[in-house]
Amino acid sequence: MTGRRLRRRCAVGVAVLLVPATSHGHLVNTGLGPFYDGVSHFVLTPEDLMPALALALLAGQRGSRAGRYTLFALPLAWLLSGLVGLALPMMSDAPALTAVSFVALGGLVAAEARLRPEWVCGLAALLGVVHGHLNGSAMSQAKLGTLGLVGIVSTLFMVVALAAAMVVAIRVPWGRIAVRVAGSWIAAVGLLLLGWSLRGATG
Amino acid sequence: MRTVRSLALLATLWPALAWAHTEQGRAAGVLAGLHHPVSGLDHVLAMVSVGLWGAQLGAPAVWLLPVTFPMVMAFGGMLGLLGVSLPGVEVGIALSGVLLGLAVLVEWRPPPWMAGVMVGFFAIFHGHAHGTELPAGASGLLYSIGFVMATGTLHAVGIGIGTIHRWGWGRVALRVAGGLVALAGAVFLWRALA
Numbered sequence: 001m002t003g004r005r006l007r008r009r010c011a012v013g014v015a016v017l018l019v020p021a022t023s024h025g026h027l028v029n030t031g032l033g034p035f036y037d038g039v040s041h042f043v044l045t046p047e048d049l050m051p052a053l054a055l056a057l058l059a060g061q062r063g064s065r066a067g068r069y070t071l072f073a074l075p076l077a078w079l080l081s082g083l084v085g086l087a088l089p090m091m092s093d094a095p096a097l098t099a100v101s102f103v104a105l106g107g108l109v110a111a112e113a114r115l116r117p118e119w120v121c122g123l124a125a126l127l128g129v130v131h132g133h134l135n136g137s138a139m140s141q142a143k144l145g146t147l148g149l150v151g152i153v154s155t156l157f158m159v160v161a162l163a164a165a166m167v168v169a170i171r172v173p174w175g176r177i178a179v180r181v182a183g184s185w186i187a188a189v190g191l192l193l194l195g196w197s198l199r200g201a202t203g
Numbered sequence: 204m205r206t207v208r209s210l211a212l213l214a215t216l217w218p219a220l221a222w223a224h225t226e227q228g229r230a231a232g233v234l235a236g237l238h239h240p241v242s243g244l245d246h247v248l249a250m251v252s253v254g255l256w257g258a259q260l261g262a263p264a265v266w267l268l269p270v271t272f273p274m275v276m277a278f279g280g281m282l283g284l285l286g287v288s289l290p291g292v293e294v295g296i297a298l299s300g301v302l303l304g305l306a307v308l309v310e311w312r313p314p315p316w317m318a319g320v321m322v323g324f325f326a327i328f329h330g331h332a333h334g335t336e337l338p339a340g341a342s343g344l345l346y347s348i349g350f351v352m353a354t355g356t357l358h359a360v361g362i363g364i365g366t367i368h369r370w371g372w373g374r375v376a377l378r379v380a381g382g383l384v385a386l387a388g389a390v391f392l393w394r395a396l397a
Contacts, residue, residue, distance in 0.1 A: 011208065011211060012210075012211075014211060015210055015211030018211065046344055046345065046348060047344065095344075107274075110270055110274065177266040180266065180270055181266065181269060181270055181355065184269075184270040184271075184273055184274050185273055185351050185352065185355055187274050187277070188273040188274045188276065188277035188347075188351045189277070189344070189347045189348050189351050190277075191274070191277035191278050191280070191281045192277045192280050192281060192284070192343070192346075192347035192350065192351070193343065193344050193347055194281055195280060195281035195282075195283070195284030195285055196284060196343030196344070196347070197343075198284070198285055199284045199285065199286075
């Protein structure tokens, strides 16, 4: 086979390989496996991610002790309540309740509320119970099971650890202001979400 | 060989269905929300002016105003979503341009709480006007996220521009910019009342 013929065949081969066909790039349909479905659910669901992030920011604002309490209280409450939700599903979607958690936690971050670490821990447990139950009930319907919940809680643990530690480590004044601005944005989104949910058009 | 290359190019450029993102309306919600605050010059000028004024006033107003505006704006949006009518929305938006522009022009220095109340008052009109326009099929939550992010970014742009306040020529330039915003606001007010 001459070099020219070989090059021509290679070019045709590359062209065939590059012909676009229907792509199932993101495996929403085919599934990633329950654990990774849980991981991707958490990072792709602002309804869960944003209040958890707000709580982590609040815990970071209140210092390393509040951060440590939250790091364990939130995932634990989320997991336990999620297991209850899996076994006894009641409500899988509560946009108004979610919106209230946005407004409350975002508002506390924006105000840099001087809460005691025990109070932050209580808020973490409350958020975990509410959102864990919502997740568990939804996962019961989606047949994702306990492994999916473990994926959610593992990601939650990492997000809280990273966000709270980052805020605790902030020393420059503008950094703390940026955290408060982020809180105000979360609260603002929550107010709009509350409006959408009361109007019945949350999408 | 040229024919083969042309065929290869044609084949790679031939569009086919990609089902990469299957959750319809999610991206549309974010993009619509991001686009909305920058779609009207009256809104853009007012929101950038908030940042300019905050930069002129310095701490704590430099962060108090951009924290206040999105929250109260969202409250205005919520009122709109719930069907609570607000009279003179367009007039309020135009007046915000006039007064915020004038505040930058004359470097007005009220107490921080008063600046916050003034900014918050006008934010209700902006939120009421824009918080309710969700494109069909889009997610309300993601629209809201885009909307708030775009608004906050406009404030940040204003604060960024306002950092020229530290130089003499910068102070003059900011005051000129404030005058231009007030002038544009007056035009919008004229249109709203006409």
